[in-house]
Amino acid sequence: MSAASPFEADAQGWVAAARRLPSPNFEARPAGAVPTLIVVHNISLPPDTFGGPEIADLFLNRLDCDAHPYFDQHLRGVRVSAHFVIHRDGALEQFVSCDARAWHAGVSNFFGRARCNDFSIGIELEGSDTTAFEPAQYATLAALVKALAARYPIRALAGHSDIAPGRKTDPGPHFDWARLQRDTQLADAYFPCFRQPGAPDATL
Numbered sequence: 201m202s203a204a205s206p207f208e209a210d211a212q213g214w215v216a217a218a219r220r221l222p223s224p225n226f227e228a229r230p231a232g233a234v235p236t237l238i239v240v241h242n243i244s245l246p247p248d249t250f251g252g253p254e255i256a257d258l259f260l261n262r263l264d265c266d267a268h269p270y271f272d273q274h275l276r277g278v279r280v281s282a283h284f285v286i287h288r289d290g291a292l293e294q295f296v297s298c299d300a301r302a303w304h305a306g307v308s309n310f311f312g313r314a315r316c317n318d319f320s321i322g323i324e325l326e327g328s329d330t331t332a333f334e335p336a337q338y339a340t341l342a343a344l345v346k347a348l349a350a351r352y353p354i355r356a357l358a359g360h361s362d363i364a365p366g367r368k369t370d371p372g373p374h375f376d377w378a379r380l381q382r383d384t385q386l387a388d389a390y391f392p393c394f395r396q397p398g399a400p401d402a403t404l
């Protein structure tokens with residue numbers, strides 16, 4: 201018998217390896233909805249600025265929107281959350297139980313199924329569309345994704361830009377899907393939005 205991974209969610213949907221910062225921005229998943237999709241995002245507040253407490257502050261509804269013009273113009277009154285945030289050093293935070301519906305995807309559609317928050321787990325990487333992600337972030341992400349895929353009936357991963365095209369661009373051009381697939385050893389079918397260059401189109 202192997203020891204449980206610290207990234208394995210407990211019976212209430214919380215991961216031991218994560219610093220727990222419960223957000224009020226969640227609700228129950230609709231009756232019968234289970235997480236079948238993992239959505240990968242990037243976020244930095246202000247954009248392209250790393251290392252501060254602002255992401256957590258946003259998800260905990262305590263961001264000082266007078267502190268920066270971007271916050272004032274874009275985030276005042278906004279109520280959002282993700283299940284997880286992975287910081288630049290790989291540190292993991294969890295804001296919402298995996299069993300609950302976090303508010304990360306917004307208006308979204310995954311191969312014809314709308315309201316992706318109903319059936320997804322959202323993971324934010326501290327980062328931006330203009331900066332490479334850190335090896336420590338990929339390491340945490342891979343461990344988390346593997347544990348989530350073992351615990352929940354996950355069938356696919358997608359970027360926010362894949363489920364909200366035209367509206368969202370994250371996780372952006374620097375996110376390395378091939379690396380995530382290599383690190384997780386998940387089959388091609390888990391990555392319907394990502395194709396290795398030169399690979400034939402998947403049939404869906």
Ligand SMILES: [Zn+2]
Nearest residue numbers: 241242360370
């Ligand atoms: Zn996003």
